[in-house]
Amino acid sequence: MNHWLTAPILIPLLGGILQVFMGYAPISLRRTLAIxxxxxLLVSTIILVVLASDDSYRLYAFGNWQPPFGIVLVLDRLSALMLVLTAILAIFCHIFAIGGTDEGNRQFHGLFLFQLMGLNIAFLTGDLFNLFVAFEVLLIASYGLLMHGGGRARSVPGLHYVVLNLAGSAVFLISVGMIYSVTGTLNMADLALKIPELAGENMSIVKAGGMMLLVVFALKAALIPLCFWLPKAYANATAPVAALFAVMTKVGIYAILRVYLLVFGDDAGALANLGMDWLFPLALITLTMGVIGALGADNLKTLVAWQVIISVGTLLAPIALGSAAGISAALFYLLSSTWTVGGLFLVAEMVANQRGSAKDKIVTAPRMRNRTFLSVLFLVGAVAAAGLPPLSGFFAKLLILQSVLSGSEMAWLWSVVLIGSFFTVIAYSRAGSIVFWRTVDGHIEEPKPxxxxxxxxxxxxxxxxxxLVALxxxxxxxTDATAAQLLNPGDYLEILKTPMVEGDK
Structure with a gap:
């Protein structure tokens, strides 16, 4: 077995445990350990990307129990990509946090690391039940992070976030119970082999369970109508937490890619492409709603939070169509949008600290210090988020548009993406011009350096x-190879058929 697969889970787990016992240690020591x-963690994920680049699947079975029994971790290109995406985002969020955001909560770094552990479990697990466990780890850690700093402004959105996710967890548990009652397994590869053989009442039960799973993943991804909890929750979180949460919706998108291409893919018989007919129109409506929300945002953090919803719709639209080109383009956009949104949350916090009582509200205020530096950072993020050349957002959206070149899907996708991008530019132009260039007389008392x-x-x-443009x-x-691997899961299924020996599968 390749023990490197356990590193993205064990490293934050051990680091988080140490943080728990070091709650009263000097903050400098806790920060050093956290970084x-x-x-x-970043080093381990880079190693896993290199390992996954040979197009083979690698398996780690805890206790040496052969799949489909026991707990298994599976590494392929998609999981490696998600791991390194999260690790790169996390390192910069952590660096930002030690600038002072981590003060006031002795367990901030522990919760941060447990959050990373939950994310990495979700990306590596080969079992639906362990995916449920990963979601629960995420929920517990994310609630603690969301409440960091306290106050009613965070308590109410945090309560909504927890209640909705607990409801989602209940539906998740019911759905996997329904699937297990028929198939006798929750291993994804084993499910992919057994589901095509179902018929009659058993097939109906699994279909219902599969549709319920899609609802849960849509909630995690913030797909309309399950997205309205997100703007207030993200806008009221501290900057490094909101930036890390930029990848949280991508967990739901990852789950859709993993489960509905492997378990309910083209070879699933009567259950092939389950729910995908609904996904495409809902994705376009989500994108549209995100743009409307961005136009109406009254502060920078809320604007960026609606950008998260815009990115969800933009990602799921080509994924729902199921072509290799569309999935590859979506994965490229996933990298660009996640890092861009994370950076914009950090910039919004920096602006808020420079504007006194105006904070990050989109209103006129006295000229802030470091205006040039902050305006350049905001401009770069806005250009990338809106999809303007020459930054990565433009190339990502261009790839998405090129992935659909005929039919009614092309008309809908091109129209919504292009019109949405135009109005997104308007939203960012409005916010940037008011915050950075329209000033009033006066001065800001004691802005934070x-x-x-x-x-x-x-x-x-x-x-x-x-x-991303340079590379x-x-x-x-x-991403092309990742899409091809996802659409041809034969090697993944061979994990069940071939006895595990020392080495990689």
Whole structure:
């Protein structure tokens, strides 16, 4: 077995446990340990990306129990891509947090690391029940992070977030129970082999369970009409938490990709492509609702939170169509949008700290310090988010449009994406012009200075949109190969048929 597969789970787990017992240690020591843990996590995910690049699947079975029994971790290109995406986002969020955001909660870093552990379990697990466990780890840690800093402004959205996700967890548990009652397994590969053989009442039960799972994943991804909890929750979270949460909706999208291409894919017989007919129109409506919300946003964090919903719709539309080109383009856009949104949340917090009582509200205020630096960061993020050249958002949206070149789907996708991008530009132009260029007489009393940590973190995430353009060739090759691997799961299913030996599968 390849023990590297356990590293993205064990590293944040051990780091988080140490943070729990170091709650009363000097904050400098806790910060050093937290950053070291996140750096080690990033190194381990890079190694896994290199391992996954040979197109083979790697399996880790805890206790050496052969699948479909026991707990299994499976590494392929998609899981490796999600792991490194999360690790890169996490390192810059953590660097930003040690600039002062982590103060006031001794367990901030522990919760942060447990959040990463839950994310990594979700990306690596080969079992539906363990995916449920990962979602529960995410819920517990994310609630603690969401409440960091306290106050009614965070308590009410946090309560809505928890109640909805607990309801989603209940539906998740019921759905996997229905599927298990018929198939006798929750291993994804085993399900992919057994579902095509179902008929009659058994098939109807699994179909109902599969549709309920889609509802749960849609809630996690913030797909309309299950998206209205997100703007207030994200807008009221602290900046590094909101930035890390940029990847949370992508967990739902990952689950849709993994489950509905493997378990309910083209070879699933009567249950093939379950729910995909609903996904495409809902994705376009989600994108449209996100643009409307962005136009009406009254502060920068809310604007960026609606951008998360825009990215969800933009991602799921090509995924629902199921072509290799569409999935590859969506994965490229996933990288760009996640890092861009994370950077914009950090920039919004920096702006709020420079504008006194105006904070990040889209209103006129006295000229802030460091206006040039902050306006450039906001401009880079806005250009990438809206999909304007020459940054990564433009290339990602261009790939999405090129993935659909005929039929009514092309007309709908092109129209909604292009019109949505136009109005997104208007939303960011309005916000930027008011916040950075329309000033009133007066001065801001004691604005918080920009620290090196926060400037580096926000600047680095903004700069990743340029890096993605520079490396567009190899990244596109990786996403193309990932899409091809997802649409041809034969090697994944061979894991069940071939006895596990020492080494990689």
């Amino acid at each position: 070291a843990t996140t750096v080690l 920009l620290g090196g940590n926060v400037s580096v973190a926000a600047g680095a995430l903004a700069g990743l949109s340029v890096v 567009a060739g190899p990244i596109s090759e990786f």
